[in-house]
Amino acid sequence: MTEPVPPAALLTHDATLDTDIVVIGAGPVGMAFALALADTPWRIALLDRQPSGAWAGDPRALALSHGTRQLLGRLGAWREQAGTPIHTIHVSQQGGFGRTLIDTADLALPALGHVMRYRDLAAALAAAIAQRQPALQWLHGCETLAIDAGDARVTVRRGAETLRIAARLVVHAEGAPAAATEAHVFDYRQHAVLAEVRPRPGHGHRAWERFTPDGPLALLPLGENYSVVFTVPAERSATLCALDDASFLAALRARFGRRLDFSACGPRSAWPLALRLRRTRVAPREAWIGNAAQTLHPVSGQGFNLGLRDAWELAERLAALPPGSDPGEAAPLAAWARARNADRLGSAAFTDGIVRLFSNDLAPLRAARGLGLLALDLAPPLRHFVARRMIWGARAWP
Numbered sequence: 090m091t092e093p094v095p096p097a098a099l100l101t102h103d104a105t106l107d108t109d110i111v112v113i114g115a116g117p118v119g120m121a122f123a124l125a126l127a128d129t130p131w132r133i134a135l136l137d138r139q140p141s142g143a144w145a146g147d148p149r150a151l152a153l154s155h156g157t158r159q160l161l162g163r164l165g166a167w168r169e170q171a172g173t174p175i176h177t178i179h180v181s182q183q184g185g186f187g188r189t190l191i192d193t194a195d196l197a198l199p200a201l202g203h204v205m206r207y208r209d210l211a212a213a214l215a216a217a218i219a220q221r222q223p224a225l226q227w228l229h230g231c232e233t234l235a236i237d238a239g240d241a242r243v244t245v246r247r248g249a250e251t252l253r254i255a256a257r258l259v260v261h262a263e264g265a266p267a268a269a270t271e272a273h274v275f276d277y278r279q280h281a282v283l284a285e286v287r288p289r290p291g292h293g294h295r296a297w298e299r300f301t302p303d304g305p306l307a308l309l310p311l312g313e314n315y316s317v318v319f320t321v322p323a324e325r326s327a328t329l330c331a332l333d334d335a336s337f338l339a340a341l342r343a344r345f346g347r348r349l350d351f352s353a354c355g356p357r358s359a360w361p362l363a364l365r366l367r368r369t370r371v372a373p374r375e376a377w378i379g380n381a382a383q384t385l386h387p388v389s390g391q392g393f394n395l396g397l398r399d400a401w402e403l404a405e406r407l408a409a410l411p412p413g414s415d416p417g418e419a420a421p422l423a424a425w426a427r428a429r430n431a432d433r434l435g436s437a438a439f440t441d442g443i444v445r446l447f448s449n450d451l452a453p454l455r456a457a458r459g460l461g462l463l464a465l466d467l468a469p470p471l472r473h474f475v476a477r478r479m480i481w482g483a484r485a486w487p
Contacts, residue, residue: 104252108134108226110416111243111256113233114263115139118379118396120214122262124164125404127221131416134254136231136245144211149283150316151210152309152390154202156481160401166217172203173310176294180462182447183301183344187462191476195469201480204309204316241374241417258374258417260403261381266367275364277444279304280326281387282319283360285311286341287353298389300447301344305388317341318387326359362386364441370426374417378403383433386440389479395436398482399429432482439478
């Protein structure tokens with residue numbers, strides 16, 4: 090499979106391109122947004138910092154809700170064989186009573202979600218984009234040099250050439266808001282240590298969310314393995330990553346308990362965790378989606394799913410504009426940003442609240458958490474509400 094390449098006319102030392110919407114960032118959210126508009130009259134340019142197929146060796150795993158699986162299906166970018174379904178989610182806390190079990194039977198769904206490797210999702214989106222040529226131009230190896238937001242002009246370096254792109258809307262779909270002037274930032278002082286482990290016995294399509302005093306521990310079924318998100322204080326992540334396999338599995342068993350054992354593990358990597366919410370989602374002829382707009386704690390796997398809903402709803406709003414409209418007009422962009430607030434702020438509050446409530450070992454809170462988990466397990470309507478919120482966000486799509 091080959092990906093779209095720019096016209097030969099662009100391969101000069103100083104070139105120009107006229108388009109309607111330029112998307113900066115060709116990760117899954119940027120690709121999905123561009124793909125959602127590929128069958129509309131809008132001309133789309135997708136700018137990728139990486140060379141073609143750079144994601145092919147990416148080992149990361151993504152937790153995809155059933156709502157995300159529905160959206161990817163509408164985009165023609167779902168590969169059933171590449172995703173491992175989640176049939177049940179077991180939620181508990183270390184050193185305390187109470188647990189909740191969320192099951193597909195609660196919502197009469199084939200799966201609560203799927204776990205898929207980043208590279209497999211990117212490949213599915215890229216294959217769908219390849220079928221949309223020439224409506225969508227995908228330009229690889231682009232380093233953004235300047236953005237003139239007022240005129241929606243983007244200047245990029247692409248190898249030896251300088252490419253000046255004139256558009257009517259610039260959509261940012263990569264990076265993360267960092268500066269205090271750009272975003273509200275809260276540093277959790279935690280790192281997520283990522284690894285894959287082989288469970289014994291098999292996972293049976295069950296995901297686990299285990300809350301420990303150090304932070305949440307998630308086990309997500311991926312093929313025959315579990316993808317592990319092991320949250321620890323920032324100062325401990327390097328030590329955990331440096332452990333040999335046997336010592337790492339011993340540390341995992343100590344946090345997880347006796348319900349499962351683990352027979353092997355792969356390499357480890359660590360990522361710092363913070364909550365970042367961009368103060369403004371739109372500006373004149375600019376919009377921010379996905380991680381460019383917000384990054385969340387990975388607990389409950391909400392971040393990517395929220396970003397994909399950003400992309401889908403912005404594409405829906407732009408696709409609905411009357412013929413001859415300006416995609417960078419302020420009013421539709423502002424309406425989109427307002428409409429996304431409930432989902433965005435609700436997801437941030439949901440994940441942040443869980444982390445703050447569970448990342449401690451105070452006895453009164455431990456007891457209160459246990460009662461809450463028990464109540465959730467014994468009250469199906471409440472459990473169903475939480476499950477639907479995790480699957481479809483604030484919009485709770487059917």
